[in-house]
Amino acid sequence: MLNTLFYLIYEFFKIGFFSVGGGYATMPFLYQLIHDYGWYTTDELTNMIAISMITPGPVGVNMATFAGFKTLGIIGSVLATIALIIPSFFFVILISKLLYKFNENFWVKSVLYSLKPAGCGLLTAVGLGFIRDNIKCFPAVCLLLFLFIISFKFKKNPLYYFLFAAIIGILLQIIGIKFV
Amino acid sequence: MSEKVALKDIYFEFLLLGIQLLGGGYVIVPLMQKSIIEKRHWITSEELTNFYALSQSIPGIIAVNISAFTGYKLRKKSGTLAALLGIITSPVITIIIIACIVDKLLQISYIQSVFWGVRIAVIILIYLSIKEMWLSSIKDITSWIIFTFACIASFFLKISPVVIIILSVMFGVLVKYIQKRKNKC
DSSP, X not given: OHHHHHHHHHHHHHHHHHOBSSGGGGHHHHHHHHHHTXXXXXXXXXXXXXXXXXXXXXXXXXXXXXXXXXHHHHHHHHHHHHHHXXXXXXXXXXXXXXXXXXXXXXXXXXXXXXXXHHHHHHHHHHHHHHHXXXXXXXXXXXXXXXXXXXXXXXXXXXXXXXXXXXXXXXXXXXHXXXXX | OOSOOOHHHHHHHHHHHXXXXXSSGGGHHHHHIIIIXXXXXXXXXXXXXXXXXXXXXXXXXXXXXXXXXXXXXXXXXXXXXXXXXXXXXXXXXXXXXXXXXXXXXXXXXXXXXXXXXHHHHHHHHHHHHHHHHHHHHOOSHHHHHHHXXXXXXXXXXXXXXXXXXXXXXXXXXXXXXXXXXXXXX
């Protein structure tokens, strides 16, 4: 158990250190943990992500807490979250001390310039995986397409998407249409 | 601001933010506008914009970073710590409670149907997040190459994200360095 504890802290520290672009950017790392340690299954992670998005709090923190819980219970959830935010603590203090000038330094600028498209590419891979794992029947294709189309109008209020999708799920079950 | 802001006030304000926050990224900005700026007058709108831009470009969760920046401005290291602990308190408690009951909940067939829908909505939110990142990151052929490499290496080749990020940074910095040298000649 101590071993797992150590790896849990180490891995979430690493996630906090390497994920650029906010909470969503931690997803590729959470998937990697399945591969490296098998602390939870792909299905479990998919549900964790969904729950983290409809629960108050920063999505990245929610997911880390959840993953930590799956691995080592309450201790795991607290430690994973703290490990995740420790890099932020140091980055922020360092940057605040440098009086924000760090953004003008050539090397810093070049690193940030390369980090963002990499994070974006990694997240795209997660999105593709989500499509592969969750879009398995005709109703799912229809719902996805419909949500995609209204996303041009609604922009970003996650709540509406979730509510609508949840209602469709329940309706399909009531009507008795088979879906997976 | 002449008087020192109390650490417990910092903790409390960020605790409230953690409770209200739903969704990722930009959502925290309008909430902070109300509480941290209009109610508490701790920072200015300009500082908030600045903190947000910085929080996006450094590693870590955006809401966590922006809280840390605000905390540091108010009370240096101890302020940072108070803000960080504040923002994570409510999500940690909420998620632990949910995690305890989730397996039971998922046995209910209606909840399964709800999750079927929610998982599909997650795809759209990931897509919207990709779109937002895309606009601020894919600007030229080099960033295009890094994006394509990262996506393929992760999805098809299952290479670890850390390795992908290190390779991307090495490539990007090298290209930038060569460009810089060329411009000097």
